[in-house]
Amino acid sequence: MPHADARKTDRFIQLLLANATVFVSGEKLAETLRVSRMTICNWVHRLQREGMAIEVKPQIGYRLTQVPDLLLPQLIKHELRSKIFGKNIHHYFQVTSTNDVAHELAQEGAAEGTLVLAEEQTAGRGRLGRSWFSERNNGIYLSLILRPPVRPLHAPVFNLAAAVAVSRAIEQTCEISADIKWPNDVLIKGKKCCGVLTEMNTDLDRIKYLVVGIGINVNHSVFPKSLEQQASSLFLEGGRRFSRIELILALLSHFEEIYFEARQKGRDSILEQWTQRSSFSNGKEVSVDLGERQVRGTTCGLGREGTLRVKLPSGQIEEIVAGDVVCWE
Numbered sequence: 044m045p046h047a048d049a050r051k052t053d054r055f056i057q058l059l060l061a062n063a064t065v066f067v068s069g070e071k072l073a074e075t076l077r078v079s080r081m082t083i084c085n086w087v088h089r090l091q092r093e094g095m096a097i098e099v100k101p102q103i104g105y106r107l108t109q110v111p112d113l114l115l116p117q118l119i120k121h122e123l124r125s126k127i128f129g130k131n132i133h134h135y136f137q138v139t140s141t142n143d144v145a146h147e148l149a150q151e152g153a154a155e156g157t158l159v160l161a162e163e164q165t166a167g168r169g170r171l172g173r174s175w176f177s178e179r180n181n182g183i184y185l186s187l188i189l190r191p192p193v194r195p196l197h198a199p200v201f202n203l204a205a206a207v208a209v210s211r212a213i214e215q216t217c218e219i220s221a222d223i224k225w226p227n228d229v230l231i232k233g234k235k236c237c238g239v240l241t242e243m244n245t246d247l248d249r250i251k252y253l254v255v256g257i258g259i260n261v262n263h264s265v266f267p268k269s270l271e272q273q274a275s276s277l278f279l280e281g282g283r284r285f286s287r288i289e290l291i292l293a294l295l296s297h298f299e300e301i302y303f304e305a306r307q308k309g310r311d312s313i314l315e316q317w318t319q320r321s322s323f324s325n326g327k328e329v330s331v332d333l334g335e336r337q338v339r340g341t342t343c344g345l346g347r348e349g350t351l352r353v354k355l356p357s358g359q360i361e362e363i364v365a366g367d368v369v370c371w372e
């Protein structure tokens with residue numbers, strides 16, 4: 044869906060929400076949104092297909108009969124606990140990847156803290172061109188635009204900050220304890236429930252912007268065969284469905300706190316929290332796939348820029364900048 048159209052649909056939902064108990068005439072909606080009545084009619088059909096309960100009374104109009112389980116900005120903004128993160132929200136029913144949309148918005152000058160949310164991604168991605176399974180309405184697929192005034196070299200630390208924020212938000216909202224596998228997989232009982240993909244646009248010596256993409260498996264009840272062994276959801280681990288909105292609100296507030304604390308006190312505050320929260324930070328026997336070779340050893344903390352330090356059997360310490368960690372205990 045093109046952005047302008049998506050924004051208009053959003054305004055349309057906003058109008059329905061604002062008048063939730065009454066019927067609003069198609070004519071009034073069309074006039075306010077400067078579209079034809081036929082467009083309104085098409086939107087209603089599409090939104091009904093998306094699961095929104097909209098009652099239609101011919102000659103009278105439309106009425107929302109239930110608050111939908113959707114990540115609508117109107118529902119989130121109402122409860123927002125953060126000041127900057129999530130102040131501007133762009134919501135979509137379907138996108139290729141929220142990171143794609145966030146890049147476009149950032150290039151158009153979107154402010155720090157701008158949030159992109161989608162109910163479904165058709166080309167959600169992970170690192171190294173891998174894909175991210177993004178089932179409709181059950182997960183959180185979001186991207187946040189950040190503009191930290193630091194050098195590109197420091198970007199990985201914000202990636203770690205996102206994982207810390209997710210694990211804090213899950214523990215607070217769902218009361219499930221969450222581990223972090225380097226660099227930024229959030230695991231519950233050893234299974235991956237969240238992944239973070241941070242992408243950046245830089246000048247030679249300065250970050251222009253970061254797009255922090257976060258995917259959380261919230262209410263998924265099944266996964267494709269290829270993911271079954273390694274992936275899980277909060278629903279599967281916690282035994283009940285969770286409010287995606289509650290989780291997003293908690294995530295934004297924790298992430299904002301961690302981010303601005305690091306800007307005041309320095310990035311070490313992020314490294315300390317990551318180290319405390321991750322069972323992978325120290326003393327874990329791991330093997331790391333670096334693409335061209337494997338490294339096997341014992342973890343011994345993080346380097347200053349968020350690298351993973353692994354002590355090899357020879358006693359030498361290798362600093363891992365990027366790679367996939369597997370535990371072999």
Ligand code: BT5
Pocket residue numbers: 139140141142143164166167168169170171173174175176177183184185186228235236237238239240256257258259260270273274275
């Ligand atoms: C990641 O990559 O874990 C980063 C995932 C980031 C997804 C978010 S969603 C919002 C934003 N928009 C995007 O397009 N992306 C971000 P990586 O460490 O490379 O892990 C990818 C691997 O995780 C895949 O190759 C699968 O093995 C596995 N995987 C795919 N989908 C999964 C899921 N839903 N849950 C758990 N594991 C999954």
